[in-house]
Amino acid sequence: MNPAWQTLLCNHHAVIENHSVIHFGDSAMELQNTRTTTVLADLSHYSLIRFSGEDAKIFLQSQLTCDIREINPHRAQYGSYCTPKGRILATFLLWQQGDDFLMQLPASLAAAIQKRLSMYVLRAKVTLMDASDDLIRIGIAGPRAAALIDTLTSTPSSFSQSLQVMHDKEITILYLSQQRIELITTLGNAPELWNYLSQHTKAAGTRCWDWLTITAGIPVVLSETQEMFLPQMINLDAIGGVSFKKGCYPGQEIVARTQYLGKLKRRMFLAYIDTTQTITAGNALYSSDMEDQSSGNIVNAALSPQGGFDVLAVVQQSSVDACRIHWQSLQGPTLEIKSLPYPLPDSIATTG
Numbered sequence: 360m361n362p363a364w365q366t367l368l369c370n371h372h373a374v375i376e377n378h379s380v381i382h383f384g385d386s387a388m389e390l391q392n393t394r395t396t397t398v399l400a401d402l403s404h405y406s407l408i409r410f411s412g413e414d415a416k417i418f419l420q421s422q423l424t425c426d427i428r429e430i431n432p433h434r435a436q437y438g439s440y441c442t443p444k445g446r447i448l449a450t451f452l453l454w455q456q457g458d459d460f461l462m463q464l465p466a467s468l469a470a471a472i473q474k475r476l477s478m479y480v481l482r483a484k485v486t487l488m489d490a491s492d493d494l495i496r497i498g499i500a501g502p503r504a505a506a507l508i509d510t511l512t513s514t515p516s517s518f519s520q521s522l523q524v525m526h527d528k529e530i531t532i533l534y535l536s537q538q539r540i541e542l543i544t545t546l547g548n549a550p551e552l553w554n555y556l557s558q559h560t561k562a563a564g565t566r567c568w569d570w571l572t573i574t575a576g577i578p579v580v581l582s583e584t585q586e587m588f589l590p591q592m593i594n595l596d597a598i599g600g601v602s603f604k605k606g607c608y609p610g611q612e613i614v615a616r617t618q619y620l621g622k623l624k625r626r627m628f629l630a631y632i633d634t635t636q637t638i639t640a641g642n643a644l645y646s647s648d649m650e651d652q653s654s655g656n657i658v659n660a661a662l663s664p665q666g667g668f669d670v671l672a673v674v675q676q677s678s679v680d681a682c683r684i685h686w687q688s689l690q691g692p693t694l695e696i697k698s699l700p701y702p703l704p705d706s707i708a709t710t711g
Contacts, residue, residue, distance in 0.1 A: 360375070360378035360379075360403040360492075361403075361491075361492040361495070361546060363546060364401075364403070364495055364546060364549060365378075367549075367550050367553065368380060368401055371383065371553070371557065371562060372384050372562075373401070373562075373564075374564075378403055378404070378466060379403065379404040379466075379565050380400070380401045380403070380404075380564050380565050381564050381565070381566070382563075382564035382566075383562040383563070383564060386564055386566065389561070389562070389563040389564055389567050390563075390566075390567055390570065390662060390664050391664055392561040392563060392567075393500070393501075393563050393567040393570060393571065393664070394664040396501055396502070396560075396561055397499065397500065397501030397502060397503040397504055397507070397559070397560045397561070398499070398500055398501055398560055398561050398562070398563040398567060399497065399498070399499055399553070399556050399557055399560040399561065399562050399563065400497070400498040400499075400500070400562070400563050400564070400565055400567060400568040401496075401497060401498075401565065402496035402497060402498050402541065402565065402568065403466070403491075403495075403496065403565075404465065404466055404565045405463050405464065405465060405466060405496060406463070406464060406465070406466040406469035406470075406489065406491040407461050407462065407463055407469075407489070407490040407491050407493075407494055407496075408461070408462045408464070408469060408472070408473050408476075408487055408488070408489060408490065409459055409460070409461055409487070409488050409489075409490040410459060410460040410461075410462065410485055410486070410487055411458070411459045411485065411486045411488070412483070412484045412485040412486050413484045413485075414483040414484040414485045415458075415459065415460055415485045416460070417483070418479075418480065418483045418485045419453075419460060420605065420606065420608075421479075421606070421607065421608055422440060422476060422479065422608055422609065423438045423439070423440055423453070423608060424438050424439045424440070424441060424590050424595065424600060424601040424602065424608060424610075424611075424614065425437065425438030425439075425453065425599065425600050425601065425602055426602035426604065426605045427453075427460075428605075429599075429602075430453060430454065430455050430460070431455055432455050432456075432457075432524065432526065433523060433524050433525070434454075434522060434523065434524060435452060435453060435454035435455075435522045435523075435524050435533055436452075436453050436454075436522065436599055436600065437450065437451070437452055437453075437522075437577070437595065437598050437599060437600035438450070438451055438453055438595070438600045438601070439451070439580070439590050439595055439600055439601065440472060440475075440476070440609070441590070441608070441609050441610035441614070442586060442609060442610055443609050443610055444586075444610060444613060445589050445590070445610030445611075445612075445613030445614045445617070446585075446586040446587065446588065446589065446610070447580050447584075447585070447586070447587075447588050447589070447590060447593070448468075448472065448475070448580070448585050448586065449464050449465070449468050449472045449580055449585070450464065450578055450579055450580045450593070450595070450600070451463055451464040452464075452533070454524050454531070454533065455524075456526075456531060461490065461494075461543075463496070465579060465580075465581055466491070467581065467582055468580075468581070468582060468585075469489065469491070470489075473487050473489065492546075493545075493546065494543050494544065494545065494546075495543070495544055495545070495546055495549035496541060496542070496543055497541070497542045497543075497544070497549070497552065497553065497556070498539070498540070498541050498542075498568050498571075499539075499540050499541075499542065499556060499560060500538055500539040500540070500568070500571050501538055501560070502538060503559070503560075504538050504539065504540050505518065505537070505538070505540065507556065507559055507560070508532060508540055508542075511527070511530060511552070511555075512525070512527040512530075512532070513527055513528070514527070518534040520534075521534060521535060521536050522534065522535070522599070529544050529545050529547075529548040530542055530543070530544045530548070530552070531543040531544070535575070536575055536700075539571055539575065566661060566662065569659065569661045570661035570662065570663070570664075570669060572659070573629070573659050573660070573661050573669050573670065573671050574629070574669060574700075575700060576594065576598070576627075576629055576671065576699045576700050576701060577598065578593040578594065578595070578627060578658050578659065578671055579658075579659055580593070580658075581640045581641075581659075583639065583640040583641035584640050584641050584656065584658060587641070587656060587673075588658070588673055589613070589614060589617055590614055591614070591617060591618065591623055591626075592623070592625045592626065592627060592673050593627045593658055593671075593673060594626065594627045594699070594701075594703065596618070596704055597699075597701055597702070597703050597704055598701065601614065603615060603618055623676070624675060624676060624677070625655060625673050625674060625675055625676065626673065626674070626676055626679075626703065627658060627671055627672065627673050627674075628671070628672055628673075628674055628679065628694075628696050628697075628699070629669070629670075629671060629696070629697045629698070629699050630669075630670050630671075630672050630684075630694040630695055630696050630697055631663060631665075631667060631668070631669055631670070631694070631695040631697060632660075632667055632668045632670060632686055632692050632693070632694055632695070633666070633667040633692060633695070634667055634668065634686070634692040635666075635667075636692075638657060638660040638668045638670060638686065639657065639660060640657055640658060640659055640660065641656055641657060642656065642657040642660075642686060642687060643655075643656055643687060644656060644657070644672060644674060644684050644685065644686060644687075644694070645684070645685045645686075645687070645688055645689050645691070646674075646675070646678035646681075646682050646683065646684050646685065646689075647682050647683075647689060648675075648677065648678055648681050648682055649675065649678060654674060654675040654678040654684060655672055655673050655674035655675055655678070655684065656672065656673055657670050657671070657672050657686075658670070658671040658672060658673055659671045669697075670694070672684070672694060674694075679696060684696075
């Protein structure tokens with residue numbers, strides 16, 4: 360987190376640990392506010408990698424699961440970076456700024472992913488750099504989010520679908536969904552922007568933003584779940600994060616084979632778990648049809664405003680259809696499967 364930005368947030372009563380805003384004084388109230396009103400969140404728990412150079416687009420197309428040709432100054436994309444075996448090392452949001460591309464991913468993974476990608480640059484004319492301290496990321500979510508954005512821009516926004524991008528003066532606006540928007544701005548402009556937005560919203564910790572991301576059905580691979588999932592298992596095919604019409608990238612053969620042979624055994628579901636125990640990414644799930652074998656894993660988990668946890672979980676499809684899913688053991692609390700905010704494609708793949 361940029362030191363100057365951290366000082367400003369502390370002046371707004373932020374409690375910061377490991378460069379992440381835990382809360383602004385009352386985490387429970389902030390979570391309730393996130394459910395009912397318009398909230399403001401610092402997103403420094405994500406980092407940015409900037410890709411520059413005339414070969415940046417070609418390089419990214421050869422490394423990532425999403426189709427870079429679909430990204431332009433007005434359109435962002437979700438995607439993933441995989442091992443040669445098709446297992447995900449990181450998920451991200453990618454957008455274009457001028458001639459450069461910016462990749463947003465968890466801060467805990469950014470340095471290692473940047474280093475790994477740099478190994479494959481070879482003679483390509485592309486430069487990778489950490490842009491996290493140069494650009495401030497701010498999230499705004501709730502019923503008044505879009506209206507507030509219109510007060511910041513010189514022309515009214517005309518967002519009609521998710522992942523649209525708008526550039527206005529010193530602000531880049533990422534329209535994640537109807538009530539969830541991200542602003543990217545310069546360090547010089549960020550204090551004025553935060554001060555203005557804080558007059559019309561309630562500040563909330565990053566855990567509240569994580570809850571919004573979970574309820575939107577957007578997976579975030581963390582260190583605990585690296586190399587655990589194929590892209591389709593976490594629904595990247597449903598949110599545009601994997602293309603089956605592009606050329607080769609690490610893991611492409613396995614990802615494509617998974618798509619075109621049979622039926623995908625595991626899918627990601629949105630669920631609620633009524634427990635006071637702490638649920639974390641990577642936790643195993645069990646069901647009676649699998650006996651003592653795990654039937655899935657938690658992808659992401661966040662405290663729910665109603666108590667307990669809302670989670671994204673990759674689960675054996677047959678287990679969801681046949682019986683209850685339990686956290687950590689067959690005697691553990693059960694998952695209440697909820698509806699995702701997007702449809703799942705008809706799978707024709709066979710890997711579990």
